[in-house]
Amino acid sequence: MSTGKVRDFDEITSFLGDYGLFQILIIVLLSFSAMPAGYMGVIVVFVSDTPEHYCRKNWTTAAGFNDTEQCLDGWVFSTDRYTATIVSEWDLVCDNAWKVPFSTSLFFVGVLIGSFASGHLSDRFGRKPVLFFTMVLQTVTALIQATSVTWVMFSILNCLRGLGQISSLIASLILGSEMLSQSVRVTYILLGHSLGFGIGYALLPLFAYFIRGWRMLLVAAAIPGFLFIPTWCLIPESPRWLLQKGRVEEAELVIHKAAQWNRVPAPEVIFRAGECLELMQTYTYMDLIRTHNIRNITIFGVFIWMSVTMVYYGLSLNSSNLNGNVYLNCFISAAIDIVVYVATWLLINRAPRPTFLFSTLMFCGIMLLVIQLVPEDMPVMFQVLALVGKIGVSAAYCFIYVFFTELMPTVVRNMGLGICSTAARIGAIISPYLLYMSVYSRILPYIIFGTVSIMAAVVSMLLPDTRNSKLPDLITQTKHIRR
Structure with missing residues (x-):
């Protein structure tokens, strides 16, 4: 029965x-x-x-x-x-x-x-x-x-x-x-x-x-x-x-x-x-704000995805503006991503999900903000800090797909990830114009990217941990945010 x-x-x-x-x-x-x-x-x-x-x-x-x-x-x-x-x-x-x-x-x-x-x-x-x-x-x-x-x-x-x-x-x-x-x-x-x-x-x-x-x-x-x-x-x-x-x-x-x-x-x-x-x-998109838990996860997700994607594409599209060979710069940027994805897989279960996301975004933000301290006659150091900062945001970029797939219940998962991804693309749309600001100040885009990365890191600590958790199927199974 x-x-x-x-x-x-x-x-x-x-x-x-x-x-x-x-x-x-x-x-x-x-x-x-x-x-x-x-x-x-x-x-x-x-x-x-x-x-x-x-x-x-x-x-x-x-x-x-x-x-x-x-x-x-x-x-x-x-x-x-x-x-x-x-x-x-x-x-x-x-x-x-x-x-x-x-x-x-x-x-x-x-x-x-x-x-x-x-x-x-x-x-x-x-x-x-x-x-x-x-x-x-x-x-x-x-x-x-x-x-x-x-x-x-x-x-x-x-x-x-x-x-x-x-x-x-x-x-x-x-x-x-x-x-x-x-x-x-x-x-x-x-x-x-x-x-x-x-x-x-x-x-x-x-x-x-x-x-x-x-x-x-x-x-x-x-x-x-x-x-x-x-x-x-x-x-x-x-x-x-x-x-x-x-x-x-x-x-x-x-x-x-x-x-x-x-x-x-x-x-x-x-x-x-x-x-x-x-x-x-x-279910409809309104169900993403129907309860307190799913509403908070949706709002935090929108901000984090927009921030991470803006910084990720900002650093990726900047390959041609860095000193040196554009083909080599692009390949190094991609190779960093591949190494980071493997490292993320090895480390992901060694820390709570929010802590992992916080660490990667904070690391990226600090590296990018340090760039403003680099003298004009040290372009190599400038380039190294930008690529090292990309390590953090690349880890965050692949990790948010894991994290929010685990946070969103089955009945609205595709809509929830769709909303987060939509917000992410707003960040991606903005990123070319932020790079264009380098015409007026070479370090200005990095100051913006670094600040946004740190803000997203702080917000990520409010999310619940989903490590070793089963996928929620219903909205009522959504985890509570941390306070």
């Missing part, structure tokens, strides 16, 4: 084990899906970089954004580093220099829209369809963008590419998190999903080094996305989402297939009739 009580999903499916063939397949395939998102988010470093240039008429040397004289006969751009970027293609210097950070911000506007829309769409239509649709959107848009004939066309497509990039990233994160047990979930997010993102990021400077034109670079970046499409038949829908929609038989079919892959026996009836009724209720 049914009791109507919701059983814990992890407990029900514990017979599958943790690291069977099914779990390994899911981790590998979904991690592969995150790789294109890794380089699509920062490809602007090379596509929109400003080469050295001089005025065609009077051969006056120019230094990028500091130009003040009108150049009536156009510009001549150096081809030592690139054969072409959008800056050299459409003369985006002097009075048109504002178009460079604006087109970058439009990418993050698309990311913002995608963060909000993907949560609603995947809660309505499923994690799997949204993942594959947005992966195709990101890939096809990059190909079309490579054929852009005007800056306006490029910028509009930049927005659409951003929409696809974040939507596929969030959908794959949620899909994997909801199919894996608690002990595997952290490994998937850090060593799978985040590492896939980081490897994609690290591949970008390698592609860009051998492909010096922005059009062919976009084409090369789009191709791996097509390789993911055939995996449709291997990746199942989230059984948690199927249960939420009342599709119990389909959820059981996914679990039975997983048991076959892992070669373990499965009960003939996995979910008893009536026990998942609460999961089948309809």
